[in-house]
Amino acid sequence: MPRAIFPAPDHDHERCTSDAIAYAEAQCAARAKRLTPMRRQVLEALLASHNPLGAYEIIERLADKNGRPAPITVYRALDFLRDNGLVHRIESRNAFVACGHNHGGDDLVVFLICERCGAVGEATDGAVAQALKASARAAGFSPKSPIIEIAGVCAHCGGR
Amino acid sequence: MPRAIFPAPDHDHERCTSDAIAYAEAQCAARAKRLTPMRRQVLEALLASHNPLGAYEIIERLADKNGRPAPITVYRALDFLRDNGLVHRIESRNAFVACGHNHGGDDLVVFLICERCGAVGEATDGAVAQALKASARAAGFSPKSPIIEIAGVCAHCGGR
DNA sequence: CGATTTTTGCTGCAGCGCAACATGAAAATC
DNA sequence: GATTTTCATGTTGCGCTGCAGCAAAAATCG
Incomplete structure (x- = not known):
């Protein structure tokens, strides 16, 4: 969720x-x-x-x-x-x-960075975390700290 | 996959x-x-x-x-x-x-960075891309270019 | 060949990030 | 309360990151 x-x-x-x-x-x-x-x-x-x-x-x-x-x-x-x-x-x-x-210490955080206003939102999503872990494991990789940053346009700046 | x-x-x-x-x-x-x-x-x-x-x-x-x-x-x-x-x-x-x-121009790429040997692997995973998009959309955010970098230990360096 | 576009070289500069050492303040121990 | 230990801040200095602006050279095109 x-x-x-x-x-x-x-x-x-x-x-x-x-x-x-x-x-x-x-x-x-x-x-x-x-x-x-x-x-x-x-x-x-x-x-x-x-x-x-x-x-x-x-x-x-x-x-x-x-x-x-x-x-x-x-x-x-x-x-x-x-x-x-x-x-x-x-x-x-x-x-x-x-x-x-809005998240626990070790939660995976997704940063949403608005290209217009520059504001940064944070999202926490278990599904993303699961998918990422699975992907890393499939490559025989033991993940420590994922960094996820997405550039885009936020809702207030008219992104739709 | x-x-x-x-x-x-x-x-x-x-x-x-x-x-x-x-x-x-x-x-x-x-x-x-x-x-x-x-x-x-x-x-x-x-x-x-x-x-x-x-x-x-x-x-x-x-x-x-x-x-x-x-x-x-x-x-x-x-x-x-x-x-x-x-x-x-x-x-x-x-x-x-x-x-x-190993990926198309616009594919989402996950970088796996080994903390021991420093090597970087690339993974492409549709599931991660989907989950990320969904997460961004839920926040009213229109994503452009996601950056995903995971530090960890690669298979050859004994990560398990 | 001459004109235009692309690429490279040069100078200079501002932000980023920290090492190494010295000083000062707070907490713990006696 | 005095001393030791720990932690925080200040000072100096330096190397890396990244690019603007302009000039020269090379490739492409007409």
Whole structure:
């Protein structure tokens, strides 16, 4: 049974953001990890945009009177957030998105990337996962972590 | 019905290479495109290794007494080869592989990337394609070009 | 042969990503 | 409370990725 989430352009973003932060805090607490200011800021920057951001875009958005964080700083925060399932990397874009956390840690996630608005939706689908596993096994291959990214046009941009 | 190709470590590489070159020549002839020396060299470099190569690795391998090609030169050759279905880009590696040409132009291809030996196999599977399409549609998404890359361990490296 | 298209070479540049080391802050142990 | 250990951040530096823009050379066409 497919389950998909694509951010509607008119969704309650305030709410969606605070929910995600609350989830991140809970997740970190549960794992005895620390959601430090730096990490929180990076996550917030990603949440503020439902589009994937490149590392240097994040740096740009975190820049203020106190200067801007060094690339490595942002990358480390991103590593942490990814390790804890709060952020995904979009390989085909060299960019990152906050996770919609509509899926369990090891679920196969399908990223739907809109070519018009750039928004990224996440879908989880057991059927796809099964078919993929079967396909890999048939080649004598033991799959670890599948990456699935689909470019296309989302419903809000008139794709039909 | 899944169809998969994973290069066996003891396969006839001589043959496999010359076949691929012949295919490339045929493909280019059919499309009235030119398989120039540069393009051929890049393709040969990729064929000589069943592992994906980064652009600068290709440059390295093409370097000789006459100097080395500039990055842009290799990228242009790669663009050409990709446009004509002779080379794939492995997004998760920022690298390129020669196409096993075991699939039609628009088929969905699943890349199986061995974490041990680095070899890349290609699988084509209608079931996966169907499931993916269904999943995307359910989210109101019109898919264009899916990218599927699976890291894991291949049969020859003891994956089971 | 001359004109057009295609391909290659050259310069330069911006983003990506991390290694190695130093510093500072927090948590655990005594 | 002081010390040790652990973790997080800052600093410097560098190599890879990828392409724009322009000029020169080669192939194709009329």
